Amino acid sequence: MPKPSLIVRKLDPENKETPIQFIESGPIDNKLFFRRNHFSYPSLSQVSYWLPVNGLVNHPKLFSLEEIRMLPSRTVKVVLECAGNKRHFLEPKVYGEQWEKGAISEGYWKGVPLRDILKLAGIKQSAREVLVEGYDSGLRTDTDKIFTFSRSLPLEKAMHPDTLIAYEYNGQPIPFKHGYPLRLIVPQWYAMASVKWIRQISVIGSGFNGPFQSVDYVYYPNKETDADAYPVTIQNVNSTIQKPLNMEILNTGKHLIKGIAWTGKGVITKVEISLDHGKNWSSVEIGEPANHGYGWTSWTYEWSVTKKGEYTIMTRAADSHNRTQPENPFWNQKGYGHNAIDKIWVKVE
Ligand SMILES: Nc1nc2c(c(=O)[nH]1)N[C@H]1C(S)=C(S)[C@@H](COP(=O)(O)O)O[C@H]1N2
Numbered sequence: 001m002p003k004p005s006l007i008v009r010k011l012d013p014e015n016k017e018t019p020i021q022f023i024e025s026g027p028i029d030n031k032l033f034f035r036r037n038h039f040s041y042p043s044l045s046q047v048s049y050w051l052p053v054n055g056l057v058n059h060p061k062l063f064s065l066e067e068i069r070m071l072p073s074r075t076v077k078v079v080l081e082c083a084g085n086k087r088h089f090l091e092p093k094v095y096g097e098q099w100e101k102g103a104i105s106e107g108y109w110k111g112v113p114l115r116d117i118l119k120l121a122g123i124k125q126s127a128r129e130v131l132v133e134g135y136d137s138g139l140r141t142d143t144d145k146i147f148t149f150s151r152s153l154p155l156e157k158a159m160h161p162d163t164l165i166a167y168e169y170n171g172q173p174i175p176f177k178h179g180y181p182l183r184l185i186v187p188q189w190y191a192m193a194s195v196k197w198i199r200q201i202s203v204i205g206s207g208f209n210g211p212f213q214s215v216d217y218v219y220y221p222n223k224e225t226d227a228d229a230y231p232v233t234i235q236n237v238n239s240t241i242q243k244p245l246n247m248e249i250l251n252t253g254k255h256l257i258k259g260i261a262w263t264g265k266g267v268i269t270k271v272e273i274s275l276d277h278g279k280n281w282s283s284v285e286i287g288e289p290a291n292h293g294y295g296w297t298s299w300t301y302e303w304s305v306t307k308k309g310e311y312t313i314m315t316r317a318a319d320s321h322n323r324t325q326p327e328n329p330f331w332n333q334k335g336y337g338h339n340a341i342d343k344i345w346v347k348v349e
Pocket residue numbers: 033034035036037038039080081082083134135136149177178179191192193194195196197
């Protein structure tokens with residue numbers, strides 16, 4: 001059997017999509033995990049790796065990898081989805097990586113809760129956010145300055161027991177391209193929050209406004225102005241049809257339609273399908289228990305088609321917070337958070 005491979009969007013920095021239509025189920029093998037980088041890969045020596053935790057703490061610390069591995073760990077199944085996933089389908093089009101449907105993957109991340117590390121350092125009263133810096137850096141096109149990839153979390157999210165300083169993916173040390181040796185994992189948020197190659201963690205007393213959260217990863221809903229901007233955080237409820245393929249030609253008879261659904265809030269409660277341009281909707285079968293960690297939900301639908309013709313297959317998921325997928329994507333300047341009803345076209349002959 002020929003094997004699927006990553007789809008290249010850009011070589012340097014390396015940006016590649018998961019061939020999501022050809023994934024049987026999670027967890028995703030690291031070779032097929034999408035890659036999203038703002039800069040070239042950093043060079044860091046594993047021999048001398050230490051994790052500094054400083055800022056507004058009572059006892060600034062330097063952790064060795066050994067010390068981190070000895071602390072009580074947690075393992076969580078998490079969907080990492082790039083905020084730009086599905087950007088390609090936005091109308092009018094926007095600039096940026098033209099991700100189709102594969103800037104998403106899921107798997108098991110093991111690590112130490114960030115809050116345990118922060119507690120060992122002792123957070124001061126004046127703390128407001130936790131800043132996590134990556135080892136990679138470079139020029140941004142909008143300035144002539146060098147930045148590292150750095151982002152902060154509000155204290156509440158930083159202290160959530162499932163926000164991890166991860167060191168394993170699917171039972172193996174995290175592959176270098178995905179953040180070895182240590183990477184932040186922030187379940188339910190779009191994946192820009194999950195900073196790779198952690199260089200330093202600092203507790204800070206004010207809002208961080210580095211460009212990866214004050215310029216990028218901000219929703220700008222207006223075309224002409226930057227008014228009404230707000231930060232990109234939790235994943236929208238979403239679904240993707242994996243099978244059949246878009247524009248596939250099928251024969252009459254039985255076809256298994258399958259796909260995935262996920263959300264950054266609560267759990268998936270329902271996935272519906274329409275085969276008549278959205279006039280009628282029926283519920284599809286949801287695979288595993290819907291509340292399985294922060295993973296996606298696989299679903300299937302058996303389609304018996306006797307009439308030849310052209311069909312539109314549409315899916316929409318709903319979550320336990322009554323969020324559902326809109327008919328049209330929410331347009332914003334940078335094309336984040338696309339979660340319109342998923343749609344493909346097939347011909348039956
Ligand atoms: N240090 C660092 N962390 C990073 C990034 C980066 O460029 N540098 N990209 C972020 C974005 S936008 C995404 S979508 C995910 C991608 O993770 P992956 O390459 O492991 O799939 O990492 C996030 N963490």
